[in-house]
Amino acid sequence: MEPVFPPKNSPADRLVLFVADGLRADKIFENKMKRAPFLKEKAIQEGVWGVSHTRVPTESRPGHVAIIAGFYEDVSAVTKDILPMFSHGTSKEGKMEMFMYASDAEDFTTDGSVLDTWVFEKFDEFLDNASKNITLFDQLSQKKICIFFHLLGLDTNGHAHRPFSETYLNNINSVDEGISNVVKKLEKFFNNDRKTSYIFTADHGMSDRGSHGDGHPDNTQTPLIAWGAGISKPHKYDSGSDPEDGLTAKWDMTDKARIDVNQADIAPLMSTLIGVPYPMNSVGRIPLKYIGEDEEFKAKASLGNAKQILRQYLVKEKEKSQTEIFFKPFKKLLQWELKLKTIEELIAKEFYKKAELKSVELVLTCLDGLRYYQTYDWLFLRSIISTGSP
Ligand SMILES: [Zn+2]
Incomplete structure (x- = not known):
């Protein structure tokens, strides 16, 4: 099959994708996002927010496949690792830089947020190196690149301590802080060129018992917050078009419209932003309300x-x-x-x-x-x- 490209004048040169593993929507959105002040600002004042609805099984691998490739894969592959899966598809030398910790670092007895801290610190190092090393600098300055953060702390903490524990809830705060730092440093690195799109979401949610896999809303409702290059400004809240589940009001999030998507819709959105072909097997529908470009761009x-x-x-x-x-x-x-x-x-x-x-x-x-x-x-x-x- 021939690839299909989005319109040529893509609004972003690069895209940053944050996937907070096992973050359930209500835990970040409730109380007007008081646990995530940075992301709240992005959701309400700068970009677009909503719930991304996943399918079953609510497991990491199918979630990541839906987000990145836009399709819902069958159940057989759910236990495979996430990062090595991406490196399989990148055949060309130098197309991918990957950092991951040893799997024994996923210690379920302590506070899992150390896993996120590890990722954020690694990225700091990487960015430092890129400002000193011309090859790395050039690589990072190319167009059509994606920087992907897989943040596993919340999933680990949800399993070990349940999603209503202080450890899980505090982890939302530390993820918010970590992302705030990443964004600051990236913007500085690229001289505030306004060519970066940011997407924050989760692969699946988590039940009160600290498990996931089935189709309960606690498992299938994940957050989506997008801002930056090519992303629309916030839409006005309208009770008439608000999803009927009553959650927007329950979370005290009626300042700006909530725009829900299906998880696979994120893939063609990302392609459109940075101008790479739509993934071949994607069944995602571009969530047009997330796009801030003109009518011609959206039509194309x-x-x-x-x-x-x-x-x-x-x-x-x-x-x-x-x-x-x-x-x-x-x-x-x-x-x-x-x-x-x-x-x-x-x-x-x-x-x-x-x-x-x-x-x-x-x-x-x-x-x-x-x-x-x-x-x-x-x-x-x-x-x-x-x-x-x-
Ligand atoms: Zn899990």
């Missing part, structure tokens, strides 16, 4: 999103049409070429908002179509059984 980004999912759909369709004797195509996309052409014409005529709406509609239809072929065998097996029975 939505069209890219639609094209990328359409390509997956066409591959699936081809596979099915070749293996099924009585092939029944997905009717709503028989005229996909016409649909694409219509959107492209709207963009050419500068009807951007309309093009965006049509693209969003096409994304949904393509996702329907993907589901149709994914469950095709099951659907037709069922119809054979039901027509075969007396």
Whole structure:
């Protein structure tokens, strides 16, 4: 499959992704985010915030795959390590720098926030080195780079002490402080060039018992806070369009609108920000309210999103049409070429908002179509059984 690129004029040169492992949404958002003053400022005064809804199993690996690759992988691989998984995909020498502690450092009996401190200190060292070492400096100054922080303290503390313990709650504070320092130092390193996008989220939440894995909201509701290059300014709060679960008010977060996403939506958002191709197997829908660019940019980004999912759909369709004797195509996309052409014409005529709406509609239809072929065998097996029975 050919990769699909977002619009060329990407707003960010680099992206910083913070994943706080096992941070459940309510624990950071409640009481108007009093435990995270730095992130609160970003959520309410500078960027956009919301809940990122994960799928089951609420485990680290599927969570990270959804965030970075935009798809929900099957259950078989849940126990694999996170960082080595990323290095597999980066075949080219020098494309990735990775720092990780030995796994015996994940000691569940003490305060897990030392794991985060380790990560933050390593990054300090790395940045120091980059300001002295020209090769490293050049690497870090390239465009389209992603700096990824996997912060494991909260998960460790949640398992050992439960998510309502002082140790877990204080860890939110130390993560907030650590991130504040990272941002300050990065901004200084890049001379406040306003070309960095920041995304803060979690891979999964945590139950009161200190476990995760199932679909309870404590496990599936994670925070999302985005700010910086290409990210929209805060949206006005509107009780009419607020998610109906009552959480926004319960958390005292009604200052600015809460914009929820599905976890896989973060992947195409990140691609759009730094201008790298949409991940090939992504089923994420770009959360347009997170994007602060103009209508033309958003229309083109939505069209890219639609094209990328359409390509997956066409591959699936081809596979099915070749293996099924009585092939029944997905009717709503028989005229996909016409649909694409219509959107492209709207963009050419500068009807951007309309093009965006049509693209969003096409994304949904393509996702329907993907589901149709994914469950095709099951659907037709069922119809054979039901027509075969007396
Ligand atoms: Zn865990």
